[in-house]
Amino acid sequence: MARTTTWRRAAVASMALGALTLSACGGGDGGDGEASGEGGTITAYNCEPQNPLVPANTTEVCGSWVLEHVFTGLVQADTETYEPIPGVAESWDTEDNVTWTFELGEGWTFHNGEEVTAQTFVDTFNWAVDPENAQQSANFFDNFLGYQEVVDGDADEMEGVRAVDDHTLEIELTEPFSPLPDMLTYSAFFPMPQEAFEDIEAFSSAPIGNGRYQMDGEWEHDVQIAVERYDDYAGEEPGLPQRLEWHIYSDIDTAYMDVQSGSLDILDSVPPNRLTTLEGDFGENWTSFDTGSFSYLGFPLYQEEFQDVDVRRALSMAIDREEIIDSIFNGAQTEATSIIPEFLPEGRDGVCESCEFNPDEAADLYEEAGGPSELTVYFNSGAGHEDWTEAVANQWRQNLGIEDVTFESMEFAQYLDLHDTEEVTGPFRLGWTISYPNAQYALEPIYTTDQSSNYTGFSDEEFDNLISEANAAVEPDEASELYQQAEDILLEEMPVIPMWFSTYHVAYSDNIVGDSIQMGEGNTLTHLWKIETSES
Structure with missing residues (x-):
């Protein structure tokens, strides 16, 4: 019989205690889940969220940052290990990675007092996948049993999401999927109260969650989003600051100067043009973190000139990534020397041999493979990609003797349409960002056969089989090894050229206790609730 996978809340209590004793002001948990005398206000930079503040419709950082504080899902990700830890669910079991049982903790309520039950998640998940609600993250449920029937209009609810009783939720999938607990940390799976379904438009401006913080008024578009600590939070780690304010900026340089003056506390993404003066401007009040945000150059493998793997390897080896960075x-x-981010357990440094800059070998390989003498490079416009793609083109001209490189750029929506119709030459x-901390999400959605985000057209039966085996593996170590084997195939076949993982530089004011700055899932600064202020 397969081993049962179980997480218990007891393990989380010790992790939470350790995290809260790192900084100078002391812990924020009085032992009963209630805040113990912490306070102060933290102001942070944010951009205007692209979409209304609805969990299943928020797919970008600006909105997700807010939702991470207003809601708590079934499962959370530990901010240091990235392992799934209890949220509303205090434990979960599976014997086959197909049928999962989640035992919900008691005492969880929304900010309006409504109880959070297993039926809450049934109602929320079914609402999220209903085509009439047009939620952008609906496809994250595509391996839930009954998802396709709802999408096709043949059923009103998913067969695979069931409330056994008030505190027992059962999720049945269409095939084994070991990363389910990791996936459930994503905001698309946050619960919503009945009030949301009655008036989603009103809800989207002032969402009512079950998280550490509750909205203080409505989202003030282009101005700010403010929240106050929810003192009846049922989780193990309540928020430390009393109040959080996301100040919305259209100009990030203005935000940088506001942190300098002390009128803003945190800027989580210092612009590149400010990096040379960062230390002089802030002294010790800054830090940096590698992230799982992956940039790559892909090949349209449906074009004959890129079907020889040696052409792809040569183009990769002819790029001096360090010089461009x-x-x-x-x-x-x-520099990306892998595809799986290093912060994940499966992450490995230096496993991409063809990512090493070797212009002489690249030139020989390119000539022997009969690489094309002319190239067209494609990128989406308006996002700062002009300079570095030009730099890559210059290196290809210099190191491979390519005679002519031209460029095609367009708005992102049009750009993706071009990929969908396979008109890229x-x-x-x-780029690809890790929405939840698991190697599966770094690999499966963009490299397995016929996936909607597989814009290279890459198809490899052994790779697909390894992903399926890893998804079905009960033992985490077995899954990790299989994901790494799948990554090895990608690095051998090179459907994409790994370029780099983004590094975030964070600047902060004297209001922040420096060693309390932490990063969240995928190493992005999501957890303001763990940061302490000098006002405490």
């Missing part, structure tokens, strides 16, 4: 980004990127720029 230093000259274009002022060091604000980390040369190397193209794209």
Whole structure:
């Protein structure tokens, strides 16, 4: 019989205690889940969220940052290990990675007092996948049993989401999927109260969650989003600051100067043009973190000239990533020598041999493979990709003797349409961000056969089988090894050229206790609730 996978809340209590004793002001948990005398206000930079503040419709950082504080899902990700830990669910079991049982803790309520039960998640998940609600993250449920029937209009609810009783939720999948607990940390799976379904438009401006913080008024578009600590939070780690304010900026340089003056506390993404003066401007009040935000150059493998793997390897080896990072980004990127981010347990440094800069070998390989003498490079416009793609093109001209490189750029929506219709004829720029901390999400959605985000057209039966085996593996170590084997195939076949993982530089004011700054899932600064202030 397969081993049962179980997480218990007892393990989390010790982790939470350790995290809260790192900084100078002391802990924020009085032992009963209630805040113990912490306070102060933290103000942080944010951009205007692209979409209304609805969990299943928020797919970008600006809105997700807010939702992470207003809601708590079934499962959370530990901010240091990235392992799934209890949220509303205090434990979960599976014997086959197909049928999962989640035991919910008691005492969880929304900010309006409504109880959070297993039926809450049934109602929320079914609402999220209903085509009439047009939620952008609906496809995250596509491996839930009954998802396709709801999408096709043949059923009103998913067969695979069931409330056994008030505190027992059962999720049945269409096939084994070991990363389910990791996936459930994503905001698309946050619960919503009945009030949301009655008036989703009103809810989207002032969402009612079950998290550490509750909205203080409505989202003031282009101005700010403010929240206050929810003192009846049922989780193990309540928020430390009493109040959080996200100040919305259209100009990030203005935010940088506001942190300098002390009128803003945190800027989580210092612009590259400010990096050379960062230490002089802030002294010790800054830090940096590698992230799981992955940039790559893909190949349209449906084009004959890129079907020879040696052409792809040569183009990769002819790029001096370090030079581009230093000259274009002022060091604000980390060379990618893998596809799986290093912060994940499966992450490995230096496993991409064809990512090493070797212009002589690249030139020989390119000539022997009969690489094309002319290239068209594609990228989405308006996002700062012009300079570095030009730098890559210059290196290809110099190191491979390519005679002519031209560029095609367009708005992102039009750019993706071009990929959908397979009209791209040369190397193209794209990126991928880890929505939940699991190697599966770094691999499966963009490299398995016929996936909607697989814009290269890459298809490899052994790779697909390894992903399926890893998803079905009960033992985490077995899954990790299989994901790494799948990554090895990608690095051998090179459907994409790994370029870099983004590095975030964080600047903060004297209001912040420096060693309390922590990063969240995928190493992005999401957890303001763990940061302490000098006002405490």
